[in-house]
Amino acid sequence: MKLKFCSLYSGSSGNCQFIKTQNTTILVDAGLSGKKIQNGIVNIGEDPKNVDAIFITHEHMDHIQGAGILSRRLDIPVYANEKTWEAMSPIIGDVKSHNIKIINETVEIGDLTLQAFDISHDAVNPVGYNIYYKNKKISLVTDTGCINDNIINCIKDSELLLIESNHDEDMVLIGPYPWPLKRRVLGEFGHMSNDTAGNLVSKVIKKGREIVLLGHLSKENNFPELAYKTVENILKENGIDVNPGVNLDMTYRDRSSKVYEI
Numbered sequence: 001m002k003l004k005f006c007s008l009y010s011g012s013s014g015n016c017q018f019i020k021t022q023n024t025t026i027l028v029d030a031g032l033s034g035k036k037i038q039n040g041i042v043n044i045g046e047d048p049k050n051v052d053a054i055f056i057t058h059e060h061m062d063h064i065q066g067a068g069i070l071s072r073r074l075d076i077p078v079y080a081n082e083k084t085w086e087a088m089s090p091i092i093g094d095v096k097s098h099n100i101k102i103i104n105e106t107v108e109i110g111d112l113t114l115q116a117f118d119i120s121h122d123a124v125n126p127v128g129y130n131i132y133y134k135n136k137k138i139s140l141v142t143d144t145g146c147i148n149d150n151i152i153n154c155i156k157d158s159e160l161l162l163i164e165s166n167h168d169e170d171m172v173l174i175g176p177y178p179w180p181l182k183r184r185v186l187g188e189f190g191h192m193s194n195d196t197a198g199n200l201v202s203k204v205i206k207k208g209r210e211i212v213l214l215g216h217l218s219k220e221n222n223f224p225e226l227a228y229k230t231v232e233n234i235l236k237e238n239g240i241d242v243n244p245g246v247n248l249d250m251t252y253r254d255r256s257s258k259v260y261e262i
Contacts, residue, residue, distance in 0.1 A: 002261040003133040005160055008040035010142075010215035011253025014062050016040065017140060017162065018256075021133050024110025027054045027070075028129055028140055031062040034069035044259055049074060053101070053109050056080040058123035058143060059088035068092030077101045081116065083125035117154040119144035122189040130154060136262050138162075142216040145190035147200050156204045159262045162251070163201060165214035165231060166191035167221035175221055191216070194227045198234030201246075205235070208245050211260055215251040224250050 001022035008016040014032035018041060019025070025046070030037055038048040054067055054076055067088070071078050072095065079101040080088065089095075101107075106115045111134075116127040121143045128141035128151070139155035142164035155161060172182050184190050192200070201212055214227050228250060232242050242248050251257045 003131075003136050003138065003159075004259060004261050005138055006044050006259045007162060007213060007215060007251035007257040008037065008044070009253060009256070010162070010217075010251035012062060012166075012216065012218055013253050014065065015142070015216065016066070018044065018046070019112070019131055019138065020046065021111050024112045025050045025052050026109065026112065026114075027051055028131075029057055029063040030054050030066040030070055031060075031064060032066050034066040034073060037066045037070060040256055044256055051076050054078045055103075055114060055129060056084055056088065057119075057128065057140075058121060058126035059084050059091065060123060060143070061091070063143075064088050064092055068095055071095045071099050075099065079103050079107060079114075081125050081127065084123070084127075087124045115154075117150065119151060120146045120148070120188055121191075122184065128154070130158070133262075138262070142166075142192075144192055145186075146188040147192070147196060152200070152203055157206065158204070158210065160211040160213070160260060161201065161204070162213045162215050163197050164192040164216040165194050165197040165222070165227040166216050167193050167218045168223075168226055168230070169193050169195065171221040177220070185218075185221070191218070194222065194230035195234065197227075198231040201231060202235055202238040202240060205240050205246060208241060209247070211247045211249070211262070213249050213251050213257060217251075217253065219253065224252075 004020040017028040139158040
């Protein structure tokens with residue numbers, strides 16, 4: 001069986017990514033209500049009861065809201081690093097002791113291997129994930145205010161990339177946010193802009209046929225068309241063909257993306 005990926009929801013209002021192989025089904029983040037996440041899984045033709053684990057990137061509400069209720073309702077283990085568990089425990093409520101899973105860098109579950117890597121965000125210990133199945137690799141990197149060599153090296157050689165394309169910098173500067181919030185969004189512990197996303201993708205594309213999904217778009221400071229066009233233009237400026245070529249596509253805050261099989 002191929003490695004299946006779908007972004008159930010991606011945005012400042014909540015994030016949840018679905019990954020499935022023949023033997024294993026996981027979620028990365030559970031930042032909406034348990035009901036919405038279960039409905040999202042059902043809507044792509046899958047069964048929420050088959051979820052084997054939830055992996056958390058960091059403790060902000062748009063990534064953990066439904067983690068506790070799903071764990072209690074469906075007896076699902078929740079994986080996060082120790083600092084993230086300490087920060088999110090009072091928020092998500094009681095989780096059975098056998099479902100509290102502390103990870104360091106790498107964990108194997110079923111026929112998947114997940115490797116966490118550090119990102120730059122205003123959380124206690126935020127991470128992105130590399131997900132390996134046989135000789136295939138998916139990389140998820142959102143909620144990072146800056147890009148460094150470690151992130152670039154971690155996400156190279158991926159067949160599918162979910163990359164944050166949170167905001168347009170000019171829209172943030174002229175928009176309604178108070179200055180402290182603007183400074184947070186634009187700062188090194190904030191979020192990745194459309195331009196930064198395009199430059200990052202241009203650095204890691206090797207085959208020219210990778211799937212690149214833009215995610216975690218701000219409702220107030222971005223538009224899907226703007227994010228897409230900005231990244232597309234940067235890739236073309238760097239000699240990278242897009243559709244055909246790199247499969248550049250969007251994720252959505254209120255509905256699932258396409259279901260991709262690798």
